[in-house]
Amino acid sequence: MSDHDNGHIQEHIKVYLTVFGALGVLTLLTVAVSYLNVSTIEAIFLALTIATVKASLVAGYFMHLITEKQTIIWLLTLTFIFFLFCMFIPMITYIDHTSLS
């Protein structure tokens, strides 16, 4: 491996350590906001927003998705659409009420 390649990896390592620090801080922030006196909806929104930021950091930098090939991006986009569909299935119980009376 050339010195150039080694330098490239060293730069990556700096990014990994920065992301590690950010994930640690965000974890503590998640716990801290859970003690805030807010409504359940606001608490869910805050917790899931921080979790999504953390997940994006892991997927983007540790899993290299920000520089990954289009084939994988399309595969994951399709999966994400199905995932969202899965998440909205419970909502149908609210939309499609059948009255027994």
Added chain:
Amino acid sequence: MQIPYTIEERPDTGLNNSKLGIWVFLASEIMLFGGLFSAYVFLRMAAPVGDFAYWGSKLSIPMATFNTLVLISSSVTVIMSWASLKMKDFEKYKIYMGLTLLCAFIFLIVKYFEYTGKFHHGIYPSSSTFMGIYFTLTGLHMLHIIGGMIVMGYFWLPFGNKMWHSNPEQFTNRIEVAGLYWHFVDLVWIFLFPILYLL
């Protein structure tokens, strides 16, 4: 039989087969956990007001926070083990992979104390809807931790890492693929932690 495109990229996908394979597998894993997350939302919406919060308050936030930090650390060590191989430093690879396995082991020990603590207080999956989905989600996640430990343990031990000496490029790809799986396991926990322990 020689598996094609383990190192070089396939012209049509632009990827080597192992990387495409792990991403297709991870896509199926997203749907597996997606189905269970959907079940969690469904059960929570149908539960009496405050029921999930009541049972959730019986879980230990400090233990789960510690475990979250342990898993995040293991994600860094596993990527450092891959980066070490990229820099042809096999000794550092062994250290970082060993640390990853140690983190995974610590996670399991903490989980053991969490589970036995619940059982000691007479709390089981059958105790409530929340506990049912809690044990299902964390139990499945724990199985993924054990699966990852088996694979990474194999690549750490001498009989599993001897490929480094015969085909270093393919071995590095194997570690990258195992690392992708491990990051996914971390990613799932990032969502499990707030929805089960904090909300």
